Amino acid sequence: MTGYIIYQIILVVAIFTVSLVVALYATYGERKIAAILQDRVGPNRAGPFGILQPFADGIKMFTKEEIIPETANGWLFIIGPCIAMLTACMTGVIIPWGGTFELGGTVYSLQVTDINIGILYLFAVVSFGVYGIMIGGWASNNKFSLLGALRASSQMISYEIAMGMSIIALVMMTGTLSLGEIVKQQDDGYCNFVYQPLGFLIFLICAFAETNRAPFDMAECETELVGGYHTEYSSMKLGFYLFAEYINMFISSAVIVSFYFGGYNFPFQHELGLSGNLLTVIQTIVFFGKIFFFIFFFMWIRWTIPRFRYDQLMKLGWKVLLPLSMANIVITGLVMWLTGKIN
């Protein structure tokens, strides 16, 4: 039992570290990809190819003067970025990062906990994330911050509905709410994307909206709201907000891959005849490869598509994505009934 607990603690710390490191280098990647897509060079001064840039940024953030406005609500002002960071890090535990491996006769899983309501947990934590932005915007006592927070919360609430609806079709198909189980079902044959292309599209669009990324970065659009909900923030509190966005991006990429692209599975994995532990290592590498592709896709979209107008955003969320996801549920049900999966 103690061995199990120690293993779990090690795994949690490892996942926490990995998500921080990936988010750290996602900031570098974002700047580099933005530069490449715009025919620029990007950061190239700190270390070879600028790979030490994230650390330079981190040191800069920590050593900057920290300002809490006089009229701000002191406690809430500090709690805001804490919640944003906390919720961003919390979702990592239910994602299956790889298969199982055997060490000294005991089988260990690379998923911290395979709770049977994994998807519900995911949604609970993700919707909790909006509190970080809302509290931050409210506590700043600044009109721009408040408007940014308002936009962020209404946007997140609107898109969460469509997101949940698109997942319902997936849950109907797989018959489980556990992430580990969903990934295991994609073990052989086709990944869920083949059966749920529309659901994937809706989920992807909603994931962009949930992570506050372009083209749905209404909450922090510099051109309209100065900085949005983090206008008044400085130093590492601002850093946490920005950093949470990158962790969210990493986690949503992992979730998208687990839901629709087979998680850690890859084609013909059992035909290779690899031993269990080696297979698990390769699976984890493949999983991260898929995640990195989606992180790249997030950035690729950001530097391609201009921001939506606020009314267009609401129209898209309520009038297009919500009916589409409902139709997706009906179609999924119909197909399942016709193929005799339900009666």
Add this chain to the structure above:
Amino acid sequence: MLTNRSKVVSKKEMSLSERLYLPAIASGLSITFKHIFKKVPTIRYPEQKREIASVYRGQHVLKRDENGAERCTACGLCAVACPAEAITMDAAERKKGEEGLYREEKYASVYEINMLRCIFCGLCEEACPKEAIFLTNRIVDTEYGRNSFIYGKDKLVEKIDARIDVSERQTEKTIEFKKISLAIIICLLLKLRI
């Protein structure tokens, strides 16, 4: 209609594929993707330098004559000519025994150019009657403070053992031109007085 480039605005309904957004987004993504393989036109400055003309107007130099004596006599014509008022100087009298250092009896004890004010127009060079100041094709270095941009004689006067070649800017033609224009100006001044 004069340029034949006017476009008629049409307010027709968008077709289904246009309303779907997705084809447009896909084409946009393909455009940005193509840029990954494009060559970056950036010149990484301190390591890589762009080729500049030999008559480029960069950092100034105060010339010495053939014997190594400073040519500047602190007449102040460059400071008068300077449109940015970047040049200041103090004059001093040459002592006995300093003939090797200064060419004429009067010289500039302090000569300062504020490189932040300077617009590198080259009028100081044109105004100088002693062929003492020239602009060179060196680029002014960046500094951290404003005060370090005020270049004194230590930075401006050329070193005796490291002369700076200005033959590209001081050709026979320019010397000739300077002489003629000086003559014209003197004639004009004389005429005005009369």
